[in-house]
Amino acid sequence: MKDYQLNYSKINKALYDCDTRQIKAEKILKIIKDFSQKDLIQCRCLEIGCSTGINTNFLSGTFRDCIGIDIDENAVKFGYSNKKIHGQFIIGDAMQLPFQSELFDVILCNHVYEHVPDAETLMKEVYRLLKRDGFCYFAAGNKYSLIEGHYHLPFLSWLPRPLSNVYLKLTGKGDRYYEKHLSYFQLKRLLKKFSCTDYTIRILLEPNRFGAEDMISQDSIIRKTPPFVFSVVKPFIPTYIFILKKDLQTPDD
Numbered sequence: 001m002k003d004y005q006l007n008y009s010k011i012n013k014a015l016y017d018c019d020t021r022q023i024k025a026e027k028i029l030k031i032i033k034d035f036s037q038k039d040l041i042q043c044r045c046l047e048i049g050c051s052t053g054i055n056t057n058f059l060s061g062t063f064r065d066c067i068g069i070d071i072d073e074n075a076v077k078f079g080y081s082n083k084k085i086h087g088q089f090i091i092g093d094a095m096q097l098p099f100q101s102e103l104f105d106v107i108l109c110n111h112v113y114e115h116v117p118d119a120e121t122l123m124k125e126v127y128r129l130l131k132r133d134g135f136c137y138f139a140a141g142n143k144y145s146l147i148e149g150h151y152h153l154p155f156l157s158w159l160p161r162p163l164s165n166v167y168l169k170l171t172g173k174g175d176r177y178y179e180k181h182l183s184y185f186q187l188k189r190l191l192k193k194f195s196c197t198d199y200t201i202r203i204l205l206e207p208n209r210f211g212a213e214d215m216i217s218q219d220s221i222i223r224k225t226p227p228f229v230f231s232v233v234k235p236f237i238p239t240y241i242f243i244l245k246k247d248l249q250t251p252d253d
Contacts, residue, residue, distance in 0.1 A: 003117045004071060004093075004116070004117055005071075005115050005116075005178050006071055006072060006073075007072055007074065008051065008072055008075070008115060009051055009052060009072050009074055009075035009078075010074070011174070012150065015051045015052045015054075015075065016052055016078065018054055018082075021052070021054035021055060021058075022054060022055075022058050023211075023214070024055065024110075025054065025055040025058040025059055026058070026211055027210060027211040027212065028055065028059070028108065028110065028137055028139075029058075029059060029062060030209070030210050030211045031137060031199055031203075031210055031241065031243070032106065032137055032243075034199075034209075034210070035135065035197060035199075035243045036106075036135065038105060038106075040062050040063055040106070041062065041063065041064060042064055042105075043063050043064060043105035043106050044063065044064055044065045044067075044103065044104050044105050044106075045059060045062075045063040045065065045066045045067070045104065045105065045106040045107070045108065046066075046067050046068075046069065046097075046099070046103075046104045046106070046107045046108070046129065047059070047066070047067070047068045047069070047107075047108040047110070048069060048094050048097070048107060048108065048109050048112055048122070048125075048126070049069075049070055049094060049109065049110065049111075049112035049115065050068025050069060050070045050075075050076070050079060050089065051070050051072060051075045051076075051079075052075045052078045052079050052082070053068045053070075053075070053076065053078065053079015053080065053082065053087060053089055054079070054082070055068075055108070055110070056068030056079060056087040056088075056089070057079065057082065057087040059087075059108075060087040060088075063106065065088065066087050066088065067087075067088045067089070067090065068087060068088070068089050068090070069089070069090045069091070069092045069094070069097065070089075070091065070092075070094075071091065071092065071093055071094065073091050076089050076090070076091050094112060094116050094122050094125065095116055095117070095118055095121040095122055095125060096125070097125045097129060099129055101128045101129065102128075102129070102130065102131045102132065102134075103129055103131070104129050104130060104131065104134055105131055105133075105134045105135075106134060106135060106136070106137070107126055107129060107130060107134070107135075107136040107137070108136070108137045109122070109126060109136055109137070109138045109139070110137065110138075110139045111139050111140065111141055111149075111239075113140055113182070113190070114140075114141060114179040114180050114181045114182075115178070115179060119180070119182070119190055120190065123190055123191065123193070123194075124193075126138075126244070127193055127194070127246060130245075130246055132246060132248065133245075134245070134246070135243050135244060135245045136194070136243070136244040136245075137241075137243060138191070138241070138242045138243070138244050139239060139240070139241050139242075140182070140187055140239065140240045140242070141157075141179075141181050141238065141239055142181065142182075142183065142184060142187075142235075142236070142237060142238055142239065142240065143157045143158065143181035143182055143183045143186070144157075144158060144183055144184075144235060144236050145157065145181075145236070145237075145238035145239075146236070146238075147238070148179075148181075149238060149239070150179055151168065151171075151173045151174065151177075153167065153168075153171060153173065156168070156177065157179065157181040161177065164177035165177050183235065184234060184235045184237075184240065185235070187240065191242065191244060193246075193247055194244035194245060194246065194247055195244070195245045195246075195247045196242045196243070196244055197242065197243040197244075197245075198240070198241070198242055199241040199242065199243065200230075200234070200237060200239070200240045200241050200242075201227065201230045201231070201234070203241060204216065204222055204225075204230055204237075205227060205230075207222075207223070
């Protein structure tokens with residue numbers, strides 16, 4: 001498939017670390033449970049961009065059905081061979097998902113948008129697949145994060161594509177910078193068809209509640225920062241967490 005990142009799990013070996021991936025899944029589940037009034041064991045869940053499937057397998061004990069889909073064939077095979085409960089896995093394209101409309105109560109789209117050729121097409125698929133009362137957990141990296149999250153290089157995602165490619169080569173991190181990050185305001189435009197509940201600052205203010213105490217220690221300066229400061233610096237926060245619901249007042253394209 002043209003201009004698709006087909007083998008990301010070969011680049012990022014951390015995707016095979018079951019312990020750290022399960023910790024991430026536990027954090028996702030805390031946010032889902034905080035938001036949702038649904039009986040999750042009655043719900044059908046889809047994880048788009050499931051990669052090695054560790055999240056899908058962990059969450060499969062929470063939902064009636066839990067399906068993971070990814071275009072990375074080797075990663076999906078690992079997820080299937082490693083499953084401990086009843087996660088289901090499909091190799092497929094996030095921009096052309098092989099499911100009927102309004103099938104899922106819950107969709108996970110966790111740091112996926114920057115890995116697909118067309119993020120708008122991805123979000124149209126999320127909108128199509130959500131039930132009218134369903135919701136999507138959406139985590140997104142910020143273009144204007146000081147340290148880029150995949151290669152841990154300062155200002156990498158700020159640069160024009162030709163310069164970011166050169167930067168990767170010079171640092172020995174890779175030959176091409178594939179990811180296409182958006183700014184906070186660009187993300188808001190990307191998600192315009194959804195009503196958004198923003199958990200980003202809530203998590204910073206209440207890390208224990210949302211399982212983020214491993215990232216925000218008890219003596220961290222973040223815990224001592226007045227809430228209004230987070231609103232001021234929001235365009236530079238590295239990661240955003242939204243819960244998305246269909247805005248039924250917005251007409252379909």
